[in-house]
Amino acid sequence: MTKQQQYAQYQQLLAGQEMPFAYVDLDKFDTNVSELLKRAGNKKIRIASKSMRCTALMQRVLQADNQYQGIMCFTATEAAWLSRKGFDDLLVAYPTYQVAHITAVAEELQKGKKIYLMVDRVEHLARIQEVAERMNTPIAVCLDLDMSSRYPALHFGVWRSSVQDLATAQAFWRELQKYPLVQLKGVMGYEAQIAGVADQMKGQGPKNAIVRLLKKRSIKEIAKRRAAVVNWIKEQGAVLDFVNGGGTGSLESTREEAAVTEVTVGSGFYNPTLFDAYANFRHEPAAGYAIEVVRQPAPHIYTCLGGGYVASGMVGIDKIPQPYLPDTAALNPNEMAGEVQTPIHYKGTELAIGKPVFMRHSKAGELCERFEQLILLRKQGIEGKVLTYRGEGQCFL
């Protein structure tokens, strides 16, 4: 289908919907769900909830295939909420230090649920032990192993864990033995420099080549580090429920590591614009939002109401949402996507006052913080509407 035809189809299917609205094209979404299964090889896949923020769609993925198993949550309060809603096997991917949040998790553990808190500092262990003692409940934790590569003049990766190699992992393990109610059940290492860095960006040939080279070197090095730490921990007698790694952008390399039992995937389901420029894969643009043309200040400029949902991370053009349909619609370089209005440059004949411009967010889950529901589309028509986290009254980060 050409982009022109896609615009005509979406307009017809979504005619009469109150704008702005967010949507998920289920045909494309389901294609992504099955392509991601193939890309993950024989590893289990944990769903990164931050990149979905919609419980109905998370359920849909879990039900699609039993290779999908468990959720990677972004906060402990979210994990406790999901647990109360019936989800299980919840890994909180970032550290929790608030006593109330650890307590909320402990309450779910007491009901027999599986939830893991992330740790990489003694301070985390002490806090968790304190709550575990008060609640008289052992609390399961996952060790976050730093997966960045440090080169002489470059830190290739993100700043997260202070457990950075076998020696620091061994020291951490020895500390852990002082906290009997804190039980190590998993290891996670997120190689952000492989999973989250695009390597086939338009017009950036030399930079792409350098990034790919750095990735190649880094992949070899982190695989060794992960295997060494996991093997050593197992030799100490730890029984791990999982060893987690990767993300949408790194499945081809993470799945090759024998030490890894499961990979994480979130962004690949909606496939926002940041995931358009990887050499190893292409997914379908499944999620987006529509803004309405409300003005036409010049012959080829159509100004829409709202639209400026800029993504988090290092400020840059790549964090701006992009017009998707109609084809060739473009942002104004001085105004971009604005808080209350977004002028669209367009030379074709499709746009007029009252018409929709379909936009794509640069990240996956953040879109759901702007809308209470997602319209679910199929070629045949609207299949239904589902609530986002925001629509369910939840706001975690």
Ligand SMILES: Cc1ncc(COP(=O)(O)O)c(C=O)c1O
């Ligand atoms: C710990 C962790 N694992 C995996 C991912 C990958 O998620 P996605 O598939 O949405 O890129 C992320 C993203 O930031 C993460 O922080």
